[in-house]
Amino acid sequence: MMRAAVRLLGALTLMGAAACAAVVTSAPQPVAGPDRAIRIEARAVPLGIGGADLAPGVRYAGGLVLRGPALHGLSDLKIAPDAAGDLRAWVVSDFGTLIRFTLRLDRTGRLVSADSGISRALTGPDGAILTPKENADAEGLALLPDGRVLVAFEHDHRIWSYGVEGGSRPVAVATPRVALPENEGLEGLAPAGDGGWLTLAEGGGAWLCAADCAPLGPSPLIPADGYRFTGADRDPTGDGWFVVERFYRPPLDMRVRVRRLSPEGVLSAPLIQLRPPASVDNFEGIAAVATPTGTRLYLLSDDNANPLQKTLLLAFDIPPPSGEVARRGFAP
Template identity: 50%
Template sequence: MRRLAAVGLTLMLGACAGPGGMSEPWRGSADGWTPVAAEIRTVGLGVPGGVRLAPGVRYAGGVRIVAPTGDRLHGLSDLKLADGDVIAVTDAGDLVRGRLAFDRRGRLAGLSGLRLRGLTGEDGRAFPTKADGDAESLAITAAGDLVIGFEQRPRLWSYGPLDALRDRPSPLPVPPVPPGNEGLEALAAGPDGLRAAAEGGGVWDCAPARCAEIAPPPSTPPAVGDWRVTGMDRDPAGDGWFIVERLYREPFDMRARLRRMDASGRPGPVLATLSLPSTTDNFEGVAAVAGATGTRLYILSDDNDNPRQRTLLLAFDLDSRKP
């Protein structure tokens, strides 16, 4: 993704960061995962005025992941959930895994057991450059396979079962997206394969044989400061998809919004908008899971390893009785 020059955001985004503790160590890394330490702080929605929630949408808690500058636990670009764990990918080609924790009301309140492992290329080796490892999206198929989407050099690679990841991924058909910052940015598993979207526009459904265009890219490339699709997941109720979008205008205007997307790839109703002076950041990932009364959405922000930005994981609940 395009790195954001988020000058001056520290004070405005710092509201409502509560006390927290270090993430619990994860014992045993014979499977390739290495424990990583981070401070986990609870966060609220911050100063009123910048949050708009549609009827039937409510905030369900959130945390901030705080890691030392230069640590590998930065640049988290997408996430999905598996067996109560968050599975995230970084734009340097690392996987991150952690266990969600909740308070008595069921709101997101913590993240424990954080661990990390590096992805590898088709030769089974670490990526030689950051551009090679620029992973911006991930999906977990119905069979449990992990698929990673890369942006700078567009690829879709399957690493096999999440609990038995392969060192040598299998290439899958990839949409005809341009290399660079306008390319492959969002990915989700559907009933018949994968759905992918580019930051510069366009939606494709990808089967094992090929990718079919569902919504074409715009005839005119999006301008700086336009809304961009940065993450996607399928509605667990089977009724369409959810997307997260980002808007950034230098130096201070950073916004995010959650909305629906229909089967034809057309954006639908906006469910939530985050902007200053409330809590917001560079949100790039979304995961949807079925809850007791509806759907819960998790959104994840990419801090670009920039001390003026934050890695945030926020939750929102959608009442199944509302649109």
């Protein structure tokens, strides 16, 4: 996770994007229990002219700038259909909150808006709201097939399960037994086979966890070229994962890329690479959703509660590995 180093980037990289589309605001609606309704302002944003390098077959599928008092420091993202069949985004923040909102697509499938937001403060095993911020710094999120919601925290490095649908007091689950820098802890969290999970550390290292954790692959997984791991999600078309990596060189050079990670611990060539002047910011969250023709990837940025940055939510359609469409029985 990145803190104050990115003070100038957002204002310069998105100036051209700011003028493009109407703003849709979702007003808070009454909710029950520990959740509170939040206001979401969503404005469409283009990918931009220049600065985007997409692998063959990868297509930009719309994006949003999100604004609202609760939409700062968003550090991971997962997406699952709700009871009504709508796409529901699950998000954790640096400030110890669990946020959910609904994504809206147009009739062509492009991302066009977001609404119906609610937020809940994350608690500890005693039921008390997590404080101070260093104890509440949620950086990774996973939705397991059995419905459990896992959250990875930085500073006091740990992974907790908040139970099915995130409705329980947390219990500790397997976490890598390694020493990690205070502010460079577990950033990526995603389901793995047999009910387990994958976790990645920002500066390097990947582990498969269930009852315990073991390194992924025969050698430590280290991001190359100055990039840092910031998120991961399971590839719904295969046995591996999608990994998001971020690069920052002060004061203005911000980049992000997405690659596939195999079960053997091998990273692919980049599928998505963004740098200024494209719509780019401090991307930390990633969610993968199966589609009839491959996978829809959503990337979410953490604005560090910095007014010069943006909370961006971008969508990309990724073709499946060769032959996967036919194997899954989908029409090309």
